[in-house]
Amino acid sequence: MATKIVQKSLSDQVYSLLKDQILSGELQGGTNISEELLAEQFGVSRTPIREAIRRLAEYGLLIITPRSHVSVYTVTEKEAADIAKVRVNLEMLAIDSIDEEAYQRNVEEIARYAADCQYAMSVGDRASVFEKDSLFHLALVRAAANSALYDICQRMDAKIQLLRIAQNLPEDELSYYINQHVQLMQLLKQGDKDSCKRLLYEHITHDLGGGFKG
Amino acid sequence: MATKIVQKSLSDQVYSLLKDQILSGELQGGTNISEELLAEQFGVSRTPIREAIRRLAEYGLLIITPRSHVSVYTVTEKEAADIAKVRVNLEMLAIDSIDEEAYQRNVEEIARYAADCQYAMSVGDRASVFEKDSLFHLALVRAAANSALYDICQRMDAKIQLLRIAQNLPEDELSYYINQHVQLMQLLKQGDKDSCKRLLYEHITHDLGGGFKG
DNA sequence: TCATTGTACATCGTATACAATATACATATC
DNA sequence: GATATGTATATTGTATACGATGTACAATGA
Numbered sequence: 396m397a398t399k400i401v402q403k404s405l406s407d408q409v410y411s412l413l414k415d416q417i418l419s420g421e422l423q424g425g426t427n428i429s430e431e432l433l434a435e436q437f438g439v440s441r442t443p444i445r446e447a448i449r450r451l452a453e454y455g456l457l458i459i460t461p462r463s464h465v466s467v468y469t470v471t472e473k474e475a476a477d478i479a480k481v482r483v484n485l486e487m488l489a490i491d492s493i494d495e496e497a498y499q500r501n502v503e504e505i506a507r508y509a510a511d512c513q514y515a516m517s518v519g520d521r522a523s524v525f526e527k528d529s530l531f532h533l534a535l536v537r538a539a540a541n542s543a544l545y546d547i548c549q550r551m552d553a554k555i556q557l558l559r560i561a562q563n564l565p566e567d568e569l570s571y572y573i574n575q576h577v578q579l580m581q582l583l584k585q586g587d588k589d590s591c592k593r594l595l596y597e598h599i600t601h602d603l604g605g606g607f608k609g
Numbered sequence: 610m611a612t613k614i615v616q617k618s619l620s621d622q623v624y625s626l627l628k629d630q631i632l633s634g635e636l637q638g639g640t641n642i643s644e645e646l647l648a649e650q651f652g653v654s655r656t657p658i659r660e661a662i663r664r665l666a667e668y669g670l671l672i673i674t675p676r677s678h679v680s681v682y683t684v685t686e687k688e689a690a691d692i693a694k695v696r697v698n699l700e701m702l703a704i705d706s707i708d709e710e711a712y713q714r715n716v717e718e719i720a721r722y723a724a725d726c727q728y729a730m731s732v733g734d735r736a737s738v739f740e741k742d743s744l745f746h747l748a749l750v751r752a753a754a755n756s757a758l759y760d761i762c763q764r765m766d767a768k769i770q771l772l773r774i775a776q777n778l779p780e781d782e783l784s785y786y787i788n789q790h791v792q793l794m795q796l797l798k799q800g801d802k803d804s805c806k807r808l809l810y811e812h813i814t815h816d817l818g819g820g821f822k823g
Numbered sequence: 824t825c826a827t828t829g830t831a832c833a834t835c836g837t838a839t840a841c842a843a844t845a846t847a848c849a850t851a852t853c
Numbered sequence: 854g855a856t857a858t859g860t861a862t863a864t865t866g867t868a869t870a871c872g873a874t875g876t877a878c879a880a881t882g883a
Contacts, residue, residue, distance in 0.1 A: 404675060404866065406663075430835070440868045445835090449620075449660050453667040455760075461618060462835055462874050477757040480706075481699065488698050543691040543768075546669075547761050554757075616874085618836065644865070654838045659865090676844045676865055828881075836873070843866070850859075 406443035406450075409433070413447055417456050417467055418553060419522060420560035424469035428457075456553060470558045478551050483599045485548055486532065487592045490583065492539035498583065501538035508534055509576040516573050524573065525559050531576055572598060620657035620664075623647070627661055631670050631681055632767060633736060634774035638683035642671075670767060684772045692765050697813045699762055700746065701806045704797065706753035712797065715752035722748055723790040730787050738787065739773050745790055786812060 413433075416422045430448065434441045448465055451457040459465050470478075493501075508531035515523035529552050536548045575598045582591035627647075630636045644662065648655045662679055665671040673679050684692075707715075722745035729737035743766050750762045789812045796805035 406866080407675075429833090431833090441835090442867055442869090446660065446663050446866095449664050450667045453664045459835095460875095461616070461621075463876080464834075474757060477755040480755060481702065481758050481761065484698055484702050485695065488695065492694075541691040541694060543688060543765065544695050547695065547764075550761075551757065620836085643863090645863090655865090656837055656839090660836095673865095674845095677846080678864075824883105826881105826883085828879105830877105830879080832875105832877085834873100834875080836871105838871085839869085841866100841868080843864105845864080846862085848859105848861085850857100852857075853855090 404443070405439050406446040409437055409439065409443050409447035410450055412437070413451060414454075414456065414553075417451075418556045419526075422467050424467050424557055424561055426467045428465050428467065430465070454553070455550065456557070468554070468557065469561070470554050474554070475558050478554060479600050482548070482551055482555070483596055485544060485551075486536060486595055486599065489536045489539040489541070489544060489548075490588055490591055490595065492541060492544075493535075493583070495586075497538050497540060501534065502580075502584070505531060505534045505538065506580060509580060512573055512576060516570055521569075524569065525556060528573065528576075529556060535579075572601065618657070619653050620660040623651055623653065623657050623661035624664055626651070627665060628668075628670065628767075631665075632770045636681050638681050638771055638775055640681045641678050642680065644679070668767065669764065670771070682768070682771065684768050684775070688768070689772050692768060693814050696762070696765055696769070697810055699758060699765075700750060700809055700813065703750045703753040703755070703758060703762075704802055704805055704809065706755060706758075707749075707797070709800075711752050711754060715748065716794075716798070719745060719748045719752065720794060723794060726787055726790060730784055735783075738783065739770060742787065742790075743770060749793075786815065 413422075422428065428448075430441045430444050433444045437444065448457055448459070452459045452465070456468050457465055458468050508527050512524055512527035512531055515521075515527055533545070533548060533552060536545050539545075575594060579591060579594055579598065582588075582594060627636075636642070642662075644655045644658050647658045651658065662671055662673070666673045666679070670682050671679055672682050722741050726738055726741035726745055729735075729741055747759070747762060747766060750759050753759075789808060793805060793808055793812065796802075796808060
């Protein structure tokens with residue numbers, strides 16, 4: 396089948412760009428954003444900007460204070476812990492759902508992200524580390540072939556990214572957790588799901604919370 | 610503190626009304642909706658309608674086909690099964706998170722929804738049964754005091770409702786599952802979480818899937 | 824000096840006009 | 854008659870104008 400050409404609307408483009416800016420840390424949590432300013436920057440009218448903003452608010456990345464202003468969402472410690480709890484559960488579910496065939500079909504992609512992540516770490520590109528880390532985990536979830544599960548994890552991942560950026564984890568700790576990816580894959584390959592889940596628990600709860608334990 | 614007066618914007622109102630219409634089954638899955646028609650019906654311009662539609666699409670209840678039309682989302686069998694799997698996991702997590710104190714603080718509300726649900730069943734008001742059933746489960750999740758978890762469950766619940774309406778489960782089966790609510794509460798009260806989770810598994814997987822098992 | 828009130832400004836909320844595109848149907852061509 | 858093509862129409866996409874509201878700050882009075 397030929398690839399269908401789809402004309403992306405301006406609001407879709409603004410949505411994507413804005414999302415990237417938020418997730419990359421270019422727009423930090425708490426930053427106020429103005430429709431008019433964005434309209435000027437992107438060279439479009441306020442209408443597509445508004446639509447993008449409304450959607451991102453629905454997604455959970457922006458907070459709209461009616462008739463006043465719009466700001467980038469900031470994740471609280473409590474919420475980070477809440478998310479970690481849910482995330483552990485859902486990624487464990489994903490692991491349980493991955494059978495031999497699903498593993499074979501996805502192992503290449505997952506391994507690539509793990510490698511990319513380590514490479515980014517080795518050259519000290521934190522932004523890329525975070526991005527590839529997310530992609531690794533999401534690829535793992537995608538392998539479970541459960542769209543509802545994937546959707547949810549993707550949404551949570553966005554908020555996790557907000558936190559990661561704000562958090563500034565020390566280099567050695569970050570490196571330690573990144574290296575667990577390989578172990579996770581190995582255990583999955585061996586079919587030792589229990590060990591894999593145990594390691595995942597440590598990986599995620601520490602990866603995230605800072606002060607938060609379990 | 611005095612209750613703050615908040616002026617709800619038109620788009621917020623449209624959003625709520627439209628959502629209700631979808632979740633109540635007034636607007637069935639697959640139905641096409643037109644911005645202009647809605648604008649006429651609600652007596653507002655297309656702008657607030659558009660914003661509401663975009664947000665509902667982001668929420669997952671509407672599907673936008675660019676430059677063509679907007680339609681109400683239809684849940685597939687596969688997706689229903691996917692959701693059930695996730696939902697079981699998350700509600701189990703909720704149950705694990707509810708300690709004695711949280712139980713005491715929320716038991717009244719949960720019990721009320723269970724009773725409301727049974728009452729609605731007894732008078733044959735299916736719409737109300739579904740609504741109260743949702744409220745029962747969501748109240749249970751809320752008791753876990755994990756906002757991320759609650760958010761996710763609420764989103765899933767919306768799609769579950771779409772399915773319930775389309776599905777038309779036989780009266781006796783529906784009644785059977787509704788009556789499990791009381792048992793669930795009893796087990797929770799006794800602190801027998803394992804039994805509670807086992808029952809929950811049956812309750813949810815059968816509640817939903819039709820042909821779907823496990 | 825401090826609290827209150829008024830005013831200017833910036834920003835958002837909504838309506839409307841127009842442009843761009845998809846869809847359906849009629850028409851022409853083979 | 855079937856397929857392809859052109860055209861009309863309906864619908865969405867975007868820009869812009871105007872109105873409403875929140876916010877900050879100055880002016881006024883106690």
